Amino acid sequence: MGQDYYAILTLTKSAGDADIKKAYRKLSLKFHPDKNQETGTLEKFKRVAEAYDVLSDCKKKAVYDQFGEEGLKCGVPEGSGQTGAFTHGYTFHGDANKVFKEFFGGDNPFNEFYDGVDGDLSMGFGGLYGRGRKKQDASIERDLVLSLEEVYHGCTKKMKISRRVMNEDGHTSSERDKILTITVKKGWKEGTRITFPKEGDQGPNNVPADIVFIVRDKAHPRFKRNGNDLIFTAKVLLGKALTGCSVEIPTLDGRLLNIPINDIVSPGYQKVVPGEGMPLSSADTKQKGNLIIQFDIEFPKQLTPEKKQLIKEALF
Template sequence: MGRDYYTALEINRNATDADIKKAYRRLALKYHPHSNRQPGACERFRDLAEAYDVLSDLRKKATYDKFGEEGLKGGIPPESAENGAWSQGYVFHGNPEKTFRQFFGGDNPFADFYTADGHEVGIDFGGLRGRGVKKQDPPIERDLHLALEDLFYGCTKKMKISRRVMNEDGHSSSIKDKILSINVKPGWNEGTRITFQKEGDQGPNSIPADIIFIVRQKPHPRFNRQNKDLIYTADISLEMALTGFAVEVETLDGRLLTIPINDIVDPQYSKVVPGEGMPLSSSPSTRGDLIIHFKTHYPEKLTAEKKRLLKQALAT
């Protein structure tokens, strides 16, 4: 009498495709040679693979249900073949690990036992040649683009991520969304790194990666930033550079500063307004400076009379 594939998978003949998959998952994990060193486990593991290979294929299963193992492996005469039944003799490929890897795919709980090309890694008495210990996946880095106002006041950013998480059975996984909350502190600098530990993809053979968000400051229409200081560039005429003027600057918090400039503005000149820059992340009540640079626009041409007057005015 031929073997009973249903008995091998511990299911009855009315089992659905889902029942077959569930049974194979449970028993293959139980009798896998890397988790079960009991006598007979390897043979049992092979029987499970062959049973699943047959019962998970509709044509093979139809032939087996009608003609048994003998008919399945011996081949069915053309006059007996019907309803898509398998008409040639079935031969199991003989590699239970192949069936196992195809079934579990990326969720293979014994993936660390194999090289990239699927060959099994040897085992020493000390264990799996250094590969049995779980290793953490490399960190995942993402840019966090923030406006200068966000870094001035501070804010909360909600970041949605999609990651693979293990299901309750401990073997399969699914993709789920998660919201990560980032509390941006006033004064954070470009390049600040915010780490969420082990929020990457979960897997049976690895430690989830850390997710790291890196602050990237968006360009601002009025200011450039240098650490704790804000840089503002004012456009002025040559007349203003030589005779004095007042420059108006709208701050990040909406105030309008009027700063008198009584000095002669040469190309190296800048005006420092203390305490009007960015807050310090370590001490938000302390602020850097506002530094005003000037871009002087020279006249494109002068009349002879204006040149004469300028020479007269600038003569020492």
């Protein structure tokens, strides 16, 4: 009994051209001697190549479907068969690597499809024909807006994404939601990038894109952030700016600081309070940046003659 080329490719006689190519792609990669060193796989690799060589050629396939392997290899009557002439019998050239290279393209096509990231063989551009390795889509970037309190204390954020996921048939996809969990560390600076590899849309001929969340500071009613430092603007009356005062500042962790200002508050003057800024994410979480107090001096809108005279006597 002759070889069953359809069975070798795990197909039935109803298989079409696309099915034949898909089956050869799968089995040739599975039994290629560069990947599979088990006993007998080389022979399987050759049988798969011969089966594909026959079934991918419409003339050979037609003869094989009608007369089987014996008719294919021994020849069959030409035309009506009354002339006594026979077709030339088919003989497989025996070079399975030649079939493999012609199918995938290139002088060393096997290496072309080796994915060094996960160790799997994968097909890319060209679908069933397998011309080139899969390319990854460009990263998808999204803002992760955080309040200063969230960055100060650290928190957990759950982000819902919608993406296309391949169905079990390997050809169609559907849109599904997924929750990604981000553990926000204390002191993360604006611009910090959190990457979720390959969480983008799936497709038959692509590697899903990475999804990247980028930390952005949410506007705060009291503070601005500059790196690890917090900046607070205090409004003081001109008289207190000249004679001294104290500034009360509610902190991000619920305390109330009372900072004495004994210097003359001149334009551009700043008061630095060490260790009352944001936690340092790259160091011991007990370390913090500074609190920088800037001043907005409020001048009186008008003065009585008596007050003007007193000021002149005090300053001039």
